[in-house]
Amino acid sequence: MRAALPASGSLRLRFVLAVGLWVLLGIAGIWFTATQVFTRHIETAYHEELEVHVRELARLAELDGEGAPYLLRPLSDPRYEEPLSGFYWEVAVHGHPPLKSESMTRGELDQRVAHSPQIVHRIERGPTGPAITYGMIERGPAGEEVHVVIATDQRELDEDIAAFSRELSWWLAALATALLATGLVMIGIGLKPLDRLGSAINAVRGGRSRTLDGTYPAEIAPLVSDLNAYIAQTGQMVDRARVHAGNLAHSLRTPLAVITDEAERLADNEATRASATVLLDHAERMQQQIDYQLARARSNAVARLPGESVPLPDALEPVLRAMRRLHPDKAFAMQGFERPFSVAADQANLVDLCAILLDNAGKWAARQVTIGAVRADGGCRLTVSDDGPGMTDEQIARATEIGTRFDPDMPGSGLGLAMALDIAEALDTRLVLSRTTTGLAASFRVPLADKTA
Structure with missing residues (x-):
């Protein structure tokens, strides 16, 4: 069975929207906070690592007899030896060619960042894009200025942050889905007693029960008892x-x-x-x-009495027998009642309404009166038709007025159709009179007491 969507203004829809909103806000808050914390953490780690590397580079940088820079040994991080790896260093002394890392096969680093014995950093243009650049000045044996610069591509940091954000997004999406599913299950479980109460009320209205049956939580039980x-x-x-x-x-x-x-x-x-x-x-x-x-x-x-139902055609058969005795020269037939069913209505009212319509049709029919049933869309339309002279539109408009009689010689008080109209209104239906090719038809619709259509 296909689940119905929550109706506008329903408790279920309100709970679903509330759960969805809080899950959205919670997941968004977790995502924003986690990415900010991770970004600060990884940026701090990168900067600390670069500061360590620039100090290591300054300790390893030496000058030969001619004042040209050289390294005592390679840096501890092998990425500085891989061509265009995004990790670069450069040592420069005025008057000599700069000494570069093996990774820097093209381009150069901006030596102006190294302008102080204190380590400073900024974003500069590197060999493979924007780079986080650290620099400082060391003094040589003769007081020469040795410019020590080390850099890491900004994209390295950005890719780490992006990778973390992607993985975090997937995990939080899975968490949001699980939370929403759990919330929907909890809403369904929590509102299940109300669904059962609604079904019990429908059973009473449909004539399948005279009381609200079932066991309900303490919060709902007093309401059920009162009902x-x-x-x-x-x-x-x-x-x-x-x-x-x-x-x-x-x-x-x-x-x-x-x-x-x-x-x-x-x-x-x-x-x-x-x-x-x-x-x-x-x-x-x-x-x-x-x-x-x-x-x-x-x-x-x-x-006004709920829980009533009328079995058809059983309830109509005594009426038809009475009509055949009352109008022995007319034939009374039933159509559409091959399979028994029940309608949600008061039996006395429904039988009285059908009896009035059948009696009225029997008075005016030439030979045949038929009561038919057509079931569709959870309801049943009952129609009483005859093969009599019928009525004009003006007569149909006046037929349900109290005391209306179109033929004074015809037996009756003129109350039949007026009472039929009131009974139809009491049954919460509408009595419709219409002309047919053979006479007159009177029809009304009542709901089915079960799901059989």
């Missing part, structure tokens, strides 16, 4: 709402039925017929509002 308590309390509130809705329906319908019955009796009397007609008309409106508001309250209460 489970909230889920349980929500379930109890929904159950109470269902009971209250049923009690309210019973308490309102009974006196309304008495009023309707009395109004019908009054309608038999010529003197009270007009008043009875008014009472019957308002009683019917009251019955419509009671049915609508109770259905709306019930669907809204149920929609």
Whole structure:
């Protein structure tokens, strides 16, 4: 499975950026400090070595009977004998050709650096490039000035520093990689309980569980306990709402039925017929509002209960059997339910919504009503279609209004599609009515309760 990139603003991304920043700053600080310390160290070593060599050269330099310089023996460092090795020396006495190291097969050293009995140094032009040059003046037997100069190419020092910097960079890059990898592993381990909590919440939302299952660290356990308590309390509130809705329906319908019955009796009397007609008309409106508001309250209460799932097509088969008895002259069929699956929704709401749509389609269909399912992208689109006369665009726009009836002779109260719209909203979906080539289709989309598509 391909790992998802951290979302913007996530804790994982913040931790990754923090670890990356501190590793970058730490490695950069180590690299800068180490190169500076090494540079100072090697420069000091080079200068100390050259100072030793210039003193050694001054002790070995002698003058012959004619005052020409010569060396008692070669310097202890063999690099001064290798041609153009970058290590050179030169001894000069006024009036005589300078005595040069075997390494200096071309060019010469600047004798002006040797202008004092004290050792001085500076960067001068050497036989093979810029050179660190040391010089001093010694006195001969007759007081002659003997100029002793020794030099090392600057590139020798630069190459040593560059080699150290390259090797240090490789090692620090490896260390940075190891630190980043360790940091990512630690972040993954540290946030694993939050990932498990997220999966548990998704399981509750998807209807695969009614509680947040699993064991969590002490820092998260209180939150999980509170969420489970909230889920349980929500379930109890929904159950109470269902009971209250049923009690309210019973308490309102009974006196309304008495009023309707009395109004019908009054309608038999010529003197009270007009008043009875008014009472019957308002009683019917009251019955419509009671049915609508109770259905709306019930669907809204149920929609807040997490962890519900509906097995399909099992939950729809009783509805289809009821529709076939209610509309015996119509054929009700299912498509797309060959392989059972579940959707994340309240079963009562989903069944009520499908029942309303199937009943409405059964009233208007010529012969055939079909409920189909299409699964894609983690969701399922359910569509109820019929082969009836359909609706115009204006009728579709008004179809979900309370009490809308396009054919007074057709049985019904005009509440069906209005209640269907409210139930769809309670299911957090959108009910769409559309014309087809054969009639009307009503569709809505609900998420799958599992990963089966």
